Amino acid sequence: MKYLRDIGSYFIMLKQVFIRPTKTSVLKNLIFKEINDLIVNSLGIVVFISFFVGSVIAIQTALNMDNPLVPKSLIGFATRQSVLLEFAPTFISIIMAGKVGSFITSSIGSMRVTEQIDALEVMGINSLNYLVFPKIIALLFYPFIIIISMTMGIFGGWIAAVQGGYSSASDFALGLQEDFVPFHIVYAFIKTFVFAIILATVPSWQGYYMTGGALEVGKASTNSFVWTSVLIILANFIITQMLLG
């Protein structure tokens, strides 16, 4: 019963986000601030993780190639497929659920416990539009992060494979181009778009409807990470089955 109520309140929140909009000039500044907080400030960790995970994928593939008949280009091929299809869109989104999701929940939750949200409402401002709408718009730039992640993942794989002596640069480049299906890019970005909406709205819902004090803000942030991750994994399964199955 509680889950049904929660799902209902989540969709009611989504409806409220888009009504009674905040003044355009104010909203514009809020959107730029959110792009900085949620997108630009996440670039460092995304670049770091993507580079090294791409490297490890390449090394692991190379180390598991026992058969001399298997071409070295497989290292580039496996790195490309792993990074484009799953690592960049899905696993970076799980990491972002921890980084961005917790940030959103704790910032909105802190505003709830210190009555800042009540202050907005008393002033006649639609607090959901003021707080959540700019985050949704900012996270529409999320595919930009995933492009960076894909690029850095493949670059990391190339460095590890070539500098580690597992493959030549030309073999790796050949593998990157082998059996390339352009629709896989479309599939990755459809997933990314859905994950962006989950990343913006689920943590906002957790923060907005929390009650209690500082301890509850911490609990809400943890719940936010758990539920955002669960929904990303489920959405990943459904989208993959629908588009590639």
Place this chain on the structure above:
Amino acid sequence: MIKVIDIHKSFGDEEVLKGISTTFEKGKTNIIIGQSGSGKTVFMKCLLGLFEPDSGEIIYEGTAIQDMDKDEKSELRKQMGMLFQGGALFDSMNIEENVMFPLLMFSKKSKPEMLDRVNEVLKRVNLVNVNKKLPAEISGGMQKRVAIARAIVNNPKYLFCDEPNSGLDPRTATVIDNLIQEITQEYDITTVVNTHDMNSVMEIGETIIFLKDGKLMWSGDKTKIFKTDNEAVTDFVYSSDLFKKIRDAQQNESK
């Protein structure tokens, strides 16, 4: 003027407000007192339109808030200023931005005009050279004064204050009380103050209502509250040792 007629509010099976009727007058500091759990905060949230009463009416200048559509409610709220218990200043904004916020949202003034108004109200609450500081960098008393400045910057018709003195030392509390009263008279607004601090009642209580268990048990002013025979009120007023001693001293003197 705000008129309240027989409002009831329940949460689940628990009835928190049990038929409160009263009037809050313009140009006066109207005080709501009562113990914790008496329904003061729920009552104030009903007045603000944050909670909808189950029955009864809250009438602002002749129009019941329940009969207003969303746009009318939104317009009404633009005429309200609210001083929250903890100040509720926006952490991410500096003092100037906090006070300017309602103007930025609702007024058509230019930026220099807004800045002039911000400086004017900050000066009115005796705050200077704090414009660029963050709320975390100033004291609790100063935060309350910034919150008052933000509440009055848009020339509201109604000012609501929830426990304005909580967490303040007695001297600062008196400064805040006097400021609320001065602003009420100066701007001729309807002010409603929610408190359980008897010092505030003595300082600024022009009209007072006493709530207990969700019911209005007594109403009057600060001169009458110490003379009433209402047992619930005397229990509350003389629950502090200080007031008990004052009463005993007065009784001894009269003997």
